Amino acid sequence: MSDAINVKNISxxxxxxTLKDITFDLPxxxxxGFIGPNGAGKTTTIKLILNMIQRDGGTVEVFGxxxxxxxxxxxxxxxxxxxxxxxxDEWTLxxxxxxxxxxxxxxxxxxxxxxLEQYQLNPVKKVKELSKGxxxxxxxxxxxxxxxxxxxxxxxxSGLDPVARDELLDTLAEFIQDGEHSVLFxxxxxxxxxxVADYITFINDGRLIYTGIKDEFIDSFRLVKGGKEDxxxxxxxxxxxxxxxxxxxxGIMYTEYANYFPNLLSEKSSIDNIIVFTYKGTNGL
Amino acid sequence: xxxxxxxLSGIPIYEQIKDQIKSQILSGELKEGDKLxxxxxxxxxxxxxxxxxxxxxxxxxxxxxxTNIQGRGCYVLGEGSExxxxxxxxxxxxxxxxxxxxxxxxxxxxxxxxxxLDLMNEEKQNE
Amino acid sequence: MKDILNALRFNFILVxxxxxxxxxxxxxxxxxxxxxxxxxxxxxxxxxxxSTHLYPFQLEEKNDLYRLYGIAPIKxxxxxxxRYLFIIVISLIDWLLAMMMxxxxxxxxxxxxxxxxxxxxxxxxxxxxxxxxxxxxxKLGVIxxxxxxxxxxxxxxxxxxxxxxxxxxxxxxxxITANFWLVPTVTIIVLSLSVSLSVRIFNRKEF
Numbered sequence: 359m360s361d362a363i364n365v366k367n368i369s370x371x372x373x374x375x376t377l378k379d380i381t382f383d384l385p386x387x388x389x390x391g392f393i394g395p396n397g398a399g400k401t402t403t404i405k406l407i408l409n410m411i412q413r414d415g416g417t418v419e420v421f422g423x424x425x426x427x428x429x430x431x432x433x434x435x436x437x438x439x440x441x442x443x444x445x446x447d448e449w450t451l452x453x454x455x456x457x458x459x460x461x462x463x464x465x466x467x468x469x470x471x472x473x474l475e476q477y478q479l480n481p482v483k484k485v486k487e488l489s490k491g492x493x494x495x496x497x498x499x500x501x502x503x504x505x506x507x508x509x510x511x512x513x514x515x516s517g518l519d520p521v522a523r524d525e526l527l528d529t530l531a532e533f534i535q536d537g538e539h540s541v542l543f544x545x546x547x548x549x550x551x552x553x554v555a556d557y558i559t560f561i562n563d564g565r566l567i568y569t570g571i572k573d574e575f576i577d578s579f580r581l582v583k584g585g586k587e588d589x590x591x592x593x594x595x596x597x598x599x600x601x602x603x604x605x606x607x608x609g610i611m612y613t614e615y616a617n618y619f620p621n622l623l624s625e626k627s628s629i630d631n632i633i634v635f636t637y638k639g640t641n642g643l
Numbered sequence: 644x645x646x647x648x649x650x651l652s653g654i655p656i657y658e659q660i661k662d663q664i665k666s667q668i669l670s671g672e673l674k675e676g677d678k679l680x681x682x683x684x685x686x687x688x689x690x691x692x693x694x695x696x697x698x699x700x701x702x703x704x705x706x707x708x709x710t711n712i713q714g715r716g717c718y719v720l721g722e723g724s725e726x727x728x729x730x731x732x733x734x735x736x737x738x739x740x741x742x743x744x745x746x747x748x749x750x751x752x753x754x755x756x757x758x759x760l761d762l763m764n765e766e767k768q769n770e
Numbered sequence: 771m772k773d774i775l776n777a778l779r780f781n782f783i784l785v786x787x788x789x790x791x792x793x794x795x796x797x798x799x800x801x802x803x804x805x806x807x808x809x810x811x812x813x814x815x816x817x818x819x820x821s822t823h824l825y826p827f828q829l830e831e832k833n834d835l836y837r838l839y840g841i842a843p844i845k846x847x848x849x850x851x852x853r854y855l856f857i858i859v860i861s862l863i864d865w866l867l868a869m870m871m872x873x874x875x876x877x878x879x880x881x882x883x884x885x886x887x888x889x890x891x892x893x894x895x896x897x898x899x900x901x902x903x904x905x906x907x908x909k910l911g912v913i914x915x916x917x918x919x920x921x922x923x924x925x926x927x928x929x930x931x932x933x934x935x936x937x938x939x940x941x942x943x944x945x946i947t948a949n950f951w952l953v954p955t956v957t958i959i960v961l962s963l964s965v966s967l968s969v970r971i972f973n974r975k976e977f
Contacts, residue, residue, distance in 0.1 A: 387693070388693060388694070405977065408841060409840075410836075410837075410976070412976065429843070429845075430844065430845065432843075433841060433842060433843035434843045438841040440837060444834065444837035444838040444841070445833065445838065446786075446787065446829055446833045446835065447833055448786060448787040453783055453786065456783055457780060460777075460779055461780070461842040461843065461844050462842070462843060463843070527690065528687075531690070532687065534683065534693070535683050535684070535687065536683075537683065553690045553691060553692075554690060554691065554692060555692060556692040556694045572694070573655075573657075573692065573694065573695060
């Protein structure tokens with residue numbers, strides 16, 4: 359078994375939104391950044407992987423196991439972090455220890471307590487008394503206390519200061535050290551991923567735009583700039599998305615197309631720009 | 644082993660790491676038999692992707708600078724390495740070809756090129 | 771089995787913030803009894819207990835605990851069994867306490883066997899009403915579902931009222947006493963149907 363997650367052609371139909379044909383693989387031992395603008399379908403995809411909502415098509419395997427038939431087995435080894443805690447806010451951190459021991463057969467109380475100490479979380483405090491950063495650490499403490507081999511994070515860093523985000527990256531890099539642990543990290547703060555992510559899956563408006571090695575992802579796009587007169591219909595046809603301003607324009611193009619237009623300034627793009635311009639392009643902005 | 648990365652230089656990260664390791668091996672800072680940090684340790688320390696460090700080590704191994712011993716890690720190969728010799732030979736040929744091109748543009752003939760080469764060699768011996 | 775017991779224990783930790791409200795019925799009845807009231811402790815306490823069924827659901831909804839259920843390696847049906855077991859355990863404790871209080875404060879002598887039969891009958895009615903309420907709460911949520919218990923309750927009062935009006939109330943109660951085995955049987959059947967309905971509803975729920 360060499361993959362942590364295999365997702366193939368999964369889809370989900372909602373009244374106002376459709377997720378269709380999302381396919382990607384996360385090899386064991388690596389970090390995958392899952393990116394896309396708000397509303398692209400990242401949380402829906404994660405919920406499909408976790409079997410929290412019913413899928414309308416496709417297959418999902420985690421650790422090589424079909425995710426519905428082996429739901430409990432998979433979840434014993436999967437740690438999840440959401441953008442907000444999933445506990446009763448009146449519970450103390452000790453209560454969480456008791457609850458998790460009831461749900462996870464390999465729950466290690468001693469590790470949980472050690473993690474609370476390490477993260478400087480007071481066990482008698484109630485969940486509602488914790489700051490955003492502490493809640494993230496709490497969810498990580500829980501994830502690490504039942505020997506999770508896969509960590510799934512859904513927008514964990516919105517609302518966190520740069521120091522906390524930095525600490526999280528360190529934690530994730532440490533987590534995958536032995537090559538047996540994997541991370542799926544959905545975020546719209548892509549500067550975090552620009553550094554540590556090995557793979558990127560990029561979705562927009564319920565569709566898969568790219569999945570593969572992060573370095574290759576960045577290399578397949580170019581940020582092109584030019585003057586007003588350079589924005590010919592031919593150029594426009596090859597732009598994924600662009601923005602016009604007073605003296606010219608800038609936009610995103612696939613690298614091979616950018617080579618057709620040597621008159622344009624072409625440079626390596628940040629992941630953010632790729633997302634922003636793809637979004638603009640889809641929405642006719 | 645010392646690696647310093649620049650995000651602004653425009654040079655791909657993996658190339659920067661490769662060049663810095665190579666030059667440290669060639670300068671002797673990294674000696675034959677020295678153990679390099681593991682792929683994952685390096686990725687964690689430099690805050691980069693594990694796939695990037697994998698690419699660096701794979702290419703360095705192909706070029707004969709390091710060797711990967713299964714289960715033990717990556718070690719620096721010394722100047723006795725055949726692969727390294729071959730690689731450096733090709734590099735020398737490339738540099739000589741560049742030198743000849745430059746000489747032609749400057750209007751120098753082959754004996755002047757020989758002279759310059761001998762002079763440079765003397766200076767290097769005296770260093 | 772162990773799973774279901776864990777789910778039961780989980781419910782006790784879940785309702786921790788509302789624990790005091792469970793005791794409210796007991797305190798109110800105790801107060802009435804001290805004041806000399808003749809109200810039937812069992813009926814009153816069980817009636818008050820009907821509204822406490824909301825608490826675990828309220829806490830789930832308020833805290834979006836479905837995400838916890840979604841990531842925990844526990845089957846949804848086991849969570850349902852745990853919830854029903856929790857309600858039955860709480861109700862049994864409440865029922866026993868009510869009967870003890872009734873006995874402690876009784877002014878006239880009670881024929882134990884008669885009293886137990888009527889008390890058991892009330893408890894069974896309570897369980898049947900509960901069996902209606904729980905699937906309603908799973909399907910409609912707390913805000914809409916809380917009224918669902920009152921529909922069979924009102925129906926019940928209407929039936930009793932009509933039976934009284936047509937003067938068949940006494941003959942009916944005699945018949946029930948004579949065939950009392952029907953009471954727990956019907957209760958168990960209704961509860962089982964309720965559980966399977968709740969399981970079906972909860973399995974389809976999107977977390």
